[in-house]
Amino acid sequence: MGQRANLIIVSNDTYDLYYSHWCANTLPKDLFWGPQYAIKFIEMQTKVDESGWLDDVWAEGGAVLDLDNKKLVFYGGEDILFDIPLRNLFLSLMNKTWYGWEIEWAYEGILDLASYVGYPKEKVLTGRVDDIKDLSLAPPEEKNWVNTVASVKFSDNEMLLFPLCGGIEVYLSFGPEIVNKIDKSYGYTSHSLSEWTEDFPVGGFHIDVTEKRVEFWHANNIPEISKRLVTKWFDWKVLEYYCDYESQVRSTRGLLQFHSIDRQRLLTQLRALLLKESSNPLDTLSYIVKQEAGAGRTVEINPYALRYDRYDLPRSVREEILEYAVDNL
Incomplete structure (x- = not known):
């Protein structure tokens, strides 16, 4: 259980590696507001050594924030990860809140992050083997x-x-x-x-x-x-x-x-995504543990899963930053 991510800050030609057990799905919202807030958010996470790198199975999101070159490379999110028109608009808005920075989507996930900082790619690739016996180009049932x-x-x-x-x-x-x-x-x-x-x-x-x-x-x-x-x-x-x-x-x-692109509908969707108050996954985790204990089962929890560190801006500040980005599209 979790949404695991590696987060990296590059400074003075070296990097610090962080791990978060819960932020992969919320990462676009965590990073959107600008570099000064993103740095604070990343530095709140668990700092790890190179043994803390995730691989392409476990990494569901991640980011490299390069202070030397003013570049951000990232991926993640429940919505923009799978919806290209929504992501394109999100990145256009983000270019306004990260003025002067280069924003790049990590199309190859954790591999792009590792390659960026020179970490060996073979250590983040699992070499999964395809097991495809048969298929057709028939449409789905629904x-x-x-x-x-x-x-x-x-x-x-x-x-x-x-x-x-x-x-x-x-x-x-x-x-x-x-x-x-x-x-x-x-x-x-x-x-x-x-x-x-x-x-x-x-x-x-x-x-x-x-x-x-x-x-x-x-x-x-x-x-x-x-x-x-x-x-x-x-x-x-x-x-x-x-x-x-x-x-x-x-x-x-x-x-x-393809579907026609309704920018106003996408903006409404992004506003809801970015302004939504975050729920605490530890509440759900605690509920599951109690349920399992009540059934007489012992549950072992990854210590990292017990940390949920957020840097939440007041809603009024988020609204102001978002409206600035929308007005300057």
């Missing part, structure tokens, strides 16, 4: 389960679109053999995702059989996915577009349509 979209160009005169569920890695890890397993009856010659689900997809991929090229984009962090896919798609061209979902619109010549 339309609102769609969170991935595929497009396949079979020839100059044939392109089909497939609404899917599961994320890009599930499908692309199968390699080129996936093309031979496609049931074309599931495909659409044109497709509007908003007709299936209200939620923006977390990823998509385009396979051009004629050019032996596979392209993909994704919202969530997937360390070294390009490197792994190059070995699967041997002698194919593999292109990663990170959060550029419009790359698939271009590749499908507009036959694939």
